[in-house]
Amino acid sequence: MDLHTYLEQTADQxxxxxxxxxxxxxxxxxxxxxxxxxxxxxxxxxxxxLLAADAVKxxxxxxxxxxxxxxxxxxxxxxxxxxxxxxxxxxxGVPTVHTRxxxxxxxxxxDVLFATAFxxxxxxxxxxxxxxxxxxxxxRTCVEICEGQHLDMSFEKEEDVSEGDYFxxxxxxxxxxxxxxxxxxxxxxxxxxxxxxALYHFGQGIGxxxxxxxDLIDLLAPSEVSGKDQASDIREGKKTLIYIKxxxxxxxxxxxxxxxxxxxVEKIISRLEDLGVIAEVQGIAEDLVRTGIRRxxxxxxxxxxxxxxxLGSYFVxxxx
Amino acid sequence: MDLHTYLEQTADQxxxxxxxxxxxxxxxxxxxxxxxxxxxxxxxxxxxxLLAADAVKxxxxxxxxxxxxxxxxxxxxxxxxxxxxxxxxxxxGVPTVHTRxxxxxxxxxxDVLFATAFxxxxxxxxxxxxxxxxxxxxxRTCVEICEGQHLDMSFEKEEDVSEGDYFxxxxxxxxxxxxxxxxxxxxxxxxxxxxxxALYHFGQGIGxxxxxxxDLIDLLAPSEVSGKDQASDIREGKKTLIYIKxxxxxxxxxxxxxxxxxxxVEKIISRLEDLGVIAEVQGIAEDLVRTGIRRxxxxxxxxxxxxxxxLGSYFVxxxx
Numbered sequence: 001m002d003l004h005t006y007l008e009q010t011a012d013q014x015x016x017x018x019x020x021x022x023x024x025x026x027x028x029x030x031x032x033x034x035x036x037x038x039x040x041x042x043x044x045x046x047x048x049x050l051l052a053a054d055a056v057k058x059x060x061x062x063x064x065x066x067x068x069x070x071x072x073x074x075x076x077x078x079x080x081x082x083x084x085x086x087x088x089x090x091x092x093g094v095p096t097v098h099t100r101x102x103x104x105x106x107x108x109x110x111d112v113l114f115a116t117a118f119x120x121x122x123x124x125x126x127x128x129x130x131x132x133x134x135x136x137x138x139x140r141t142c143v144e145i146c147e148g149q150h151l152d153m154s155f156e157k158e159e160d161v162s163e164g165d166y167f168x169x170x171x172x173x174x175x176x177x178x179x180x181x182x183x184x185x186x187x188x189x190x191x192x193x194x195x196x197x198a199l200y201h202f203g204q205g206i207g208x209x210x211x212x213x214x215d216l217i218d219l220l221a222p223s224e225v226s227g228k229d230q231a232s233d234i235r236e237g238k239k240t241l242i243y244i245k246x247x248x249x250x251x252x253x254x255x256x257x258x259x260x261x262x263x264x265v266e267k268i269i270s271r272l273e274d275l276g277v278i279a280e281v282q283g284i285a286e287d288l289v290r291t292g293i294r295r296x297x298x299x300x301x302x303x304x305x306x307x308x309x310x311l312g313s314y315f316v317x318x319x320x
Numbered sequence: 321m322d323l324h325t326y327l328e329q330t331a332d333q334x335x336x337x338x339x340x341x342x343x344x345x346x347x348x349x350x351x352x353x354x355x356x357x358x359x360x361x362x363x364x365x366x367x368x369x370l371l372a373a374d375a376v377k378x379x380x381x382x383x384x385x386x387x388x389x390x391x392x393x394x395x396x397x398x399x400x401x402x403x404x405x406x407x408x409x410x411x412x413g414v415p416t417v418h419t420r421x422x423x424x425x426x427x428x429x430x431d432v433l434f435a436t437a438f439x440x441x442x443x444x445x446x447x448x449x450x451x452x453x454x455x456x457x458x459x460r461t462c463v464e465i466c467e468g469q470h471l472d473m474s475f476e477k478e479e480d481v482s483e484g485d486y487f488x489x490x491x492x493x494x495x496x497x498x499x500x501x502x503x504x505x506x507x508x509x510x511x512x513x514x515x516x517x518a519l520y521h522f523g524q525g526i527g528x529x530x531x532x533x534x535d536l537i538d539l540l541a542p543s544e545v546s547g548k549d550q551a552s553d554i555r556e557g558k559k560t561l562i563y564i565k566x567x568x569x570x571x572x573x574x575x576x577x578x579x580x581x582x583x584x585v586e587k588i589i590s591r592l593e594d595l596g597v598i599a600e601v602q603g604i605a606e607d608l609v610r611t612g613i614r615r616x617x618x619x620x621x622x623x624x625x626x627x628x629x630x631l632g633s634y635f636v637x638x639x640x
Binding site for chain 2: 029103121
C-alpha cells in the first residue's frame with residue numbers, strides 16, 4: 001500500500017470512530033468538546049502510532065486503536081487551549097471553540113478531551129504493565145507540550161532567540177507528541193526497549209521536521225494553497241528557524257512585524273532565497289528526518305517500516 | 321489517633337512532598353504550576369485516599385502516597401482553571417495564578433498539574449492492573465468535574481434550577497473527586513470490588529455533603545472566621561441548595577443579587593431560619609454523610625474505618 005492510501009484509510013477510520021463516540025453529544029460541553037474532533041484533520045499522530053505498533057508486531061494495530069485515538073484527543077486538547085492563548089478565530093475551516101462558544105467552555109472542552117485521552121489509552125488491548133508505561137509517557141509528554149507552548153509564547157517578547165532555544169521549544173511543543181505516538185505504539189505492541197527508544201526518537205525527529213516544514217509553508221505557500229494567511233509568522237513576529245537564520249545573516253525580519261503588503265512577501269522570499277536561508281532551513285528539516293530514519297533501521301524489515309520512512313520524507317516534502 | 325491529629329500529620333506530609341517535588345522550579349511555568357500547591361490547604365482528598373487504603377489493607381498508605389498526591393494535583397488543576405472562569409482574584413490567601421501571572425500561563429499551569437497527576441498515579445507501589453483501573457477512574461472523574469463546573473456556570477443564567485439539577489451538579493463537581501479518592505485508595509490497596517464500591521459511594525456522599533456545608537458556611541460564617549466574603553453566593557446569584565429550598569418556600573434570594581449591605585445578611589439569615597431552610601439544608605448534608613457511613617459498614621473494623629466515619633461527620637460539623 002502506498003503512504004497516501006494508508007493515511008487516507010487511517011483518517012477515515014479515525015473519523016468514523018470519533019463520529020461514533022462523540023457525534024451525538026446531548027449537552028453543550030459535549031458538543032464543544034467534539035467540535036474540533038469532528039472537523040477532520042490529517043490524523044498523522046494516530047497513523048504514526050498504528051504504523052509503529054505494526055512495525056514492531058505485525059497485526060497489532062487493531063488492538064492499539066484506542067491509543068491512536070488518545071493521541072489525537074491529546075492533540076485536539078492542545079489546539080483548543082492554544083487557540084485561546086493565541087486568540088485564533090478559525091481552525092480546520094471552522095470557528096475555534098472559544099469563538100463558537102466562550103472561553104470558559106473552551107477551557108473545559110480542552111480539559112474534557114485531555115481526560116478522555118487517558119481513558120482511551122487504558123482501553124487499548126495490551127498488557128497492563130505496557131498501559132502503565134504508556135500512561136506515564138503520555139502524561140510526561142503533556143507536561144513537555146505545555147512547556148513548549150510556554151517557551152513559544154515567551155519568545156514573542158524576545159528578539160534574541162538562539163537556534164538552541166528554538167530546538168528546545170520545537171522538541172517539546174511538536175516533537176514530543178510525535179515521539180510519544182511512535183513510542184506508545186511500540187510499548188503497547190510489546191516492542192523491546194531498543195525498538196521503543198528508536199521509534200521514540202524517530203517520532204521526535206520527524207515531528208520537529210514537521211514543525212519546521214510548517215514554518216516554511218507559512219512563508220512560501222500562497223493562501224489559496226494553504227488555506228491560511230501567507231507569512232503570518234512574520235507579521236506576528238514569531239521566532240521561527242527562518243527568523244533566526246535570517247537574523248544570523250543580518251536580515252532582521254522583525255522590521256516587518258505588523259502588516260506587510262502582499263507584494264512585499266515575494267520580495268522577502270527572494271531576499272531569503274538569495275541569502276540561502278530557505279535552503280538551509282529546508283536542509284535542517286531534511287537532516288532531522290534522515291537521522292530519524294537511521295534510528296529505525298534496527299527494526300525488522302516490513303511494509304510498515306517502509307511506510308514509516310515514507311511518512312518521515314512526506315513530512316518535509318508536503319507543500320500544505 | 322484523633323482525626324484532627326491525623327489530618328494535621330497528613331497535611332504536613334503532603335506539604336513536605338510538594339515542597340520537595342515542586343519547591344525549586346527554575347522557570348516561570350514551573351513556578352506558576354507550583355504556586356497554589358505550595359500555598360497549603362487541608363489536603364482532605366489525600367487524607368481520604370490514604371485512610372481508604374489503610375482501611376482496606378493495613379499499612380498500605382505509604383505505598384499509595386503518590387496517588388494521594390495525584391488527587392491533590394487534580395484538585396489544584398481544577399481550582400486554577402475554575403479561578404480563570406470565575407474571575408477570582410485570591411485563593412488560599414495568595415493571588416490566583418492568572419492574577420499573579422496571566423491567563424495563558426494559568427491555563428498551561430493547570431494543564432501541567434493535570435498531566436502530573438497521571439504521572440504520580442503511575443508511581444504508586446501497586447499492581448499494574450490496579451494502576452490501570454485507577455487511571456481510568458481518575459480520567460472519568462476529571463470529565464465529570466468538567467461537566468459539573470459547566471453545569472454550575474450554566475445555572476447562573478437560569479432562575480429555575482431544581483433540587484435534582486443541583487444534586488447532579490454537586491455530585492459531579494465535588495462528589496466525584498472525593499469518590500475517586502476513596503475508590504482509588506481501595507483499588508490500589510487491593511480492596512475487593514465490594515469494598516471499592518462502598519468506599520467510592522462513601523466518598524461521593526461525604527463530598528457532596530462537604531459542598532453543601534461549604535454553601536452554609538458562605539452564608540453563616542462572618543468574614544473574620546471564614547476568610548471569605550460573607551454571603552458571596554447570594555450576591556453572585558449562585559444556585560445553591562439554600563437558594564433552591566428558599567425559593568420553594570416563596571423566598572426568592574435572587575432579589576439580593578448584586579450588592580447586599582452587611583446588616584441585610586443577618587435579616588436574610590433570620591428569615592431563612594424562620595422558614596426552616598437552614599435546618600433542612602443542614603439535614604440533607606447530614607443524611608448524605610449518614611448514608612455514606614452506612615455504606616462502609618461492610619469494611620472490617622479498624623482505627624482507619626473509625627477515622628473515615630469521623631471524617632464524614634467532620635465534613636458537616638466544620639464551621640470554616
